[in-house]
Amino acid sequence: xxxxxxxxxxxxxxxxxxxxxxxxxxxxxxxxxxxxxxxxxxxxxxxxxxxxxxxxxxxxxxxxxxxxxxxxxxxxxxxxxxxxxxxxxxxxxxxxxxxxxxxxxxxxxxxxxxxxxxxxxxxxxxxxxxxxxxxxxxxxxxxxxxxxxxxxxxxxxxxxxxxxxxxxxxxxxxxxxxxxxxxxxxxxxxxxxxxxxxxxxxxxxxxxxxxxxxx
Numbered sequence: 001x002x003x004x005x006x007x008x009x010x011x012x013x014x015x016x017x018x019x020x021x022x023x024x025x026x027x028x029x030x031x032x033x034x035x036x037x038x039x040x041x042x043x044x045x046x047x048x049x050x051x052x053x054x055x056x057x058x059x060x061x062x063x064x065x066x067x068x069x070x071x072x073x074x075x076x077x078x079x080x081x082x083x084x085x086x087x088x089x090x091x092x093x094x095x096x097x098x099x100x101x102x103x104x105x106x107x108x109x110x111x112x113x114x115x116x117x118x119x120x121x122x123x124x125x126x127x128x129x130x131x132x133x134x135x136x137x138x139x140x141x142x143x144x145x146x147x148x149x150x151x152x153x154x155x156x157x158x159x160x161x162x163x164x165x166x167x168x169x170x171x172x173x174x175x176x177x178x179x180x181x182x183x184x185x186x187x188x189x190x191x192x193x194x195x196x197x198x199x200x201x202x203x204x205x206x207x208x209x210x211x212x213x214x215x
Contacts, residue, residue: 064137064139064161065093068091068093068098068137068139068161069139069141069161069163071089071091071098071101071139072089072090072091072101072116072139072140072141072163073089073141073163074089075089075090075091075101075102075103075116076088076089076103076104076116076141077089078103079103079104079105079116082108083107083108084103084104084105084106084107084108085103085104085105085106085107085108085114086104086106086174087104087141087142087172088103088104088115088116088117088140088141088142089101089102089103089104089116089140089141090102090103090116090117090119090120090138090139090140090141091120091138091139091140092120092121092123092124092133092136092137092138092139092157093136093137093138093139094124094128094133094135094136094137095135099124099127099128099136100120100121100122100123100124100125100126100127100128101119101120101123102116102117102118102119102120102122102123103116103119104116104119105119113147115144115145115147115148116140116141117138117140117144117148117151117152118147118148118151120138120140121133121151121152121155124136125155131155131215132155132156132215133155133156133157134156134157134158135158136155136157136158137157137158137159137160137161138152138157138159138160138161139161139162140160140161140162140163141162141163141164142162142163142164142165142166142168142169142176143162143164143165143166143168143169143176144160144162145166145176145179146176146179146180146183154215166180175189
């Protein structure tokens with residue numbers, strides 16, 4: 001028993017010594033860094049923290065504002081009260097400021113293209129003196145129909161914030177969802193076929209030969 005106890009005691013002393021040596025080695029590695037190396041590590045950590053802070057700030061800045069959606073809703077109510085069209089209002093925002101707004105005027109203008117988004121895009125382009133709305137955000141009371149989504153894409157806006165969905169619009173009698181089904185190849189609302197392509201290609205070739213500005 002005494003021998004067994006001595007062996008266990010010796011094994012414990014050896015293990016403790018090994019742990020102490022390992023810890024001393026780690027401490028030695030850390031202390032072996034020069035002041036310049038330690039400063040570089042500190043600067044790297046500070047840069048990573050700063051970058052994380054900027055990313056968090058950018059995420060916060062990108063959040064939509066209910067204030068702008070309320071303006072879009074107000075536009076929609078104005079249109080409803082005037083009998084101009086459906087409950088669709090839109091505003092366009094750039095750098096935190098409204099640069100364009102409008103509501104549905106299909107009935108008022110007898111024009112099926114006068115959706116709220118289209119009216120706001122026209123207003124913003126006129127106010128800014130450009131067809132390029134890059135850097136702008138669209139707030140609209142309903143998910144854009146295919147026509148309005150196409151206009152948003154052509155205008156180069158950054159993001160669209162919409163309230164009601166296309167299904168919500170269908171529930172009150174509007175056909176946006178049906179048009180999306182056509183684009184998805186699920187049904188045919190209107191016939192679409194290629195015709196006289198060669199003649200029209202000549203038109204395209206003549207245009208391409210010039211120096212007209214592309215957009």
